[in-house]
Amino acid sequence: MSFNNLDTLYRQVIMDHYKNPRNRGVVNGDSLTVDMNNPTCGDRIQLQLQIEDGMVKDAKFDGEGCSISMSSASMMTQAIKGKRVEDALKMSKIFSNMMLGEEVDSELDLGDIQALQGVSKFPARIKCATLAWKAMEKGVHEE
Amino acid sequence: MDAKAIRQMFPILDQEINGHPLVYLDSSATSQKPIPVIEAVDNYYRQNNANVHRGVHTLGSRATDQYEGAREKVRRFINASSTAEVIFTRGTTTAINTVASSFGRANVKAGDEIVITQTEHHSNIIPWQQVAKVTGATLKFIPLQEDGSITLEDARNTITPNTKVVAIAHVSNVLGTIHPIKEIAKIAHDNGAVILVDGAQGAPHMKVDVQDLDCDFYAFSGHKMCAPTGIGVLYGKKQLLEEMEPIEFGGEMIDFVNLYDSTWKELPWKFEGGTPIIAGAVGLGAAIDFLNEIGMDTIHEHEKKLAVYVMERIRTIDGINVYGPENRASLVTFNLDDVHPHDVATALDSYGIAVRAGHHCCQPLMKWLNVAATARASFYMYNTEEDVDQLVDGLLKTKEFFGNVF
Numbered sequence: 001m002s003f004n005n006l007d008t009l010y011r012q013v014i015m016d017h018y019k020n021p022r023n024r025g026v027v028n029g030d031s032l033t034v035d036m037n038n039p040t041c042g043d044r045i046q047l048q049l050q051i052e053d054g055m056v057k058d059a060k061f062d063g064e065g066c067s068i069s070m071s072s073a074s075m076m077t078q079a080i081k082g083k084r085v086e087d088a089l090k091m092s093k094i095f096s097n098m099m100l101g102e103e104v105d106s107e108l109d110l111g112d113i114q115a116l117q118g119v120s121k122f123p124a125r126i127k128c129a130t131l132a133w134k135a136m137e138k139g140v141h142e143e
Numbered sequence: 144m145d146a147k148a149i150r151q152m153f154p155i156l157d158q159e160i161n162g163h164p165l166v167y168l169d170s171s172a173t174s175q176k177p178i179p180v181i182e183a184v185d186n187y188y189r190q191n192n193a194n195v196h197r198g199v200h201t202l203g204s205r206a207t208d209q210y211e212g213a214r215e216k217v218r219r220f221i222n223a224s225s226t227a228e229v230i231f232t233r234g235t236t237t238a239i240n241t242v243a244s245s246f247g248r249a250n251v252k253a254g255d256e257i258v259i260t261q262t263e264h265h266s267n268i269i270p271w272q273q274v275a276k277v278t279g280a281t282l283k284f285i286p287l288q289e290d291g292s293i294t295l296e297d298a299r300n301t302i303t304p305n306t307k308v309v310a311i312a313h314v315s316n317v318l319g320t321i322h323p324i325k326e327i328a329k330i331a332h333d334n335g336a337v338i339l340v341d342g343a344q345g346a347p348h349m350k351v352d353v354q355d356l357d358c359d360f361y362a363f364s365g366h367k368m369c370a371p372t373g374i375g376v377l378y379g380k381k382q383l384l385e386e387m388e389p390i391e392f393g394g395e396m397i398d399f400v401n402l403y404d405s406t407w408k409e410l411p412w413k414f415e416g417g418t419p420i421i422a423g424a425v426g427l428g429a430a431i432d433f434l435n436e437i438g439m440d441t442i443h444e445h446e447k448k449l450a451v452y453v454m455e456r457i458r459t460i461d462g463i464n465v466y467g468p469e470n471r472a473s474l475v476t477f478n479l480d481d482v483h484p485h486d487v488a489t490a491l492d493s494y495g496i497a498v499r500a501g502h503h504c505c506q507p508l509m510k511w512l513n514v515a516a517t518a519r520a521s522f523y524m525y526n527t528e529e530d531v532d533q534l535v536d537g538l539l540k541t542k543e544f545f546g547n548v549f
Binding site for chain 2: 005006009010015040041042043044064065066067068122124125128
């Protein structure tokens with residue numbers, strides 16, 4: 001029998017990103033905008049990406065949702081800013097493997113994102129954590 | 144009523160979740176199943192399974208008898224005047240869609256009106272949006288009071304001689320409002336409209352007499368009233384059903400099939416194309432027997448007491464917002480200040496308490512409430528005051544937990 005300890009999910013750093021989101025707002029200048037929502041629960045995110053010469057120059061988000069979806073968006077924008085697009089996509093892959101409970105590849109510095117590892121123990125909440133990453137992938141592929 | 148004894152009939156409730164005894168407060172989404180229902184389905188597959196209405200062999204007769212026997216149980220349960228008026232469907236959604244696609248598209252014309260409320264479940268909004276789009280009719284909403292209920296005066300002002308269909312929930316799945324169906328049916332009929340009642344949250348919890356309500360259609364789901372998933376009922380007045388065309392064509396529903404045209408079986412089978420949900424119907428029959436043994440009035444009284452108790456207790460929590468009217472069915476929808484309902488539901492689950500969080504298939508209502516999502520605890524005959532105490536206790540712990548991590 002699995003025992004879901006709340007502390008493994010709601011780590012301090014997650015709650016910090018939820019309460020004090022980084023990169024919340026709009027990008028100044030040219031950017032692409034992706035709207036995505038989770039129709040089963042009503043969470044929604046608007047992600048803006050400024051991509052120049054294969055680099056994510058800026059990333060901002062706005063939206064409404066639970067602590068997991070919003071903190072994940074905050075952490076993601078922080079992580080992909082200044083990264084090459086292919087590295088951002090690589091991180092997204094690592095993140096989705098992390099959500100499947102797999103060991104993470106440590107080649108890229110995931111920083112705060114590691115704190116979301118506990119979400120894999122809460123299957124119903126994985127979609128909350130991956131919402132922002134799905135939006136990023138969609139935006140990059142449209143670009 | 145001895146809820147604790149009744150609880151013994153539901154084996155699933157006797158388990159631990161995350162190290163705590165399960166407190167199941169999500170019966171509005173789906174109810175749990177008692178032993179007699181589980182055994183009826185099991186026994187049907189072990190002893191009597193065959194296709195219905197076709198076989199000459201003994202198993203075919205047994206399966207047909209059980210399937211049609213369940214229809215008679217449903218007829219008595221809702222006091223329909225004939226089994227011709229009881230159509231088995233996949234659930235409430237299919238039942239409403241059948242009426243919208245068949246009756247709606249044939250009878251609603253450009254310039255006509257369809258009247259609903261903003262508190263309806265998506266399954267009682269979207270089928271009517273589609274009818275309005277195809278026919279050029281207008282969708283109108285009975286205005287809501289501050290607590291989300293409606294008044295008969297507003298119903299009278301919204302329903303006009305141009306109204307062809309009034310579609311409304313018996314009980315709101317979010318606010319718990321119990322709508323005055325009998326009175327609204329009278330207003331609809333005075334204006335020459337038909338009324339469809341979404342009974343998904345009504346039939347499981349209170350005595351329903353379709354003749355007394357004088358509704359033209361009443362739709363409900365088996366799985367919310369102790370039966371398996373995948374079985375539901377569309378009740379319709381015989382005269383209306385006779386005038387309606389089927390929407391699914393194929394086996395089971397035909398009389399004669401020629402090369403270029405065909406004729407339909409009589410009611411209710413003309414609406415039951417394909418091999419029906421036989422085991423589901425058998426399970427529904429067993430569920431009705433189970434509910435009747437306890438008594439629908441007894442169940443309703445028990446739930447009324449629980450509703451009063453939960454409202455009294457939950458209000459003692461600082462920073463809680465409760466939505467909906469005071470007088471309600473036994474469910475409570477709420478939000479805790481500063482904690483998203485998904486986080487509330489995850490926290491409660493860690494204490495073994497199952498509640499629902501999200502938009503509850505009511506996005507237009509969420510918009511009206513001006514929230515993105517809410518949490519909901521809903522009760523059935525197997526819930527007790529101790530379950531309410533556990534909920535309140537769990538919410539206090541949730542508040543403390545999120546208060547500390549922030």
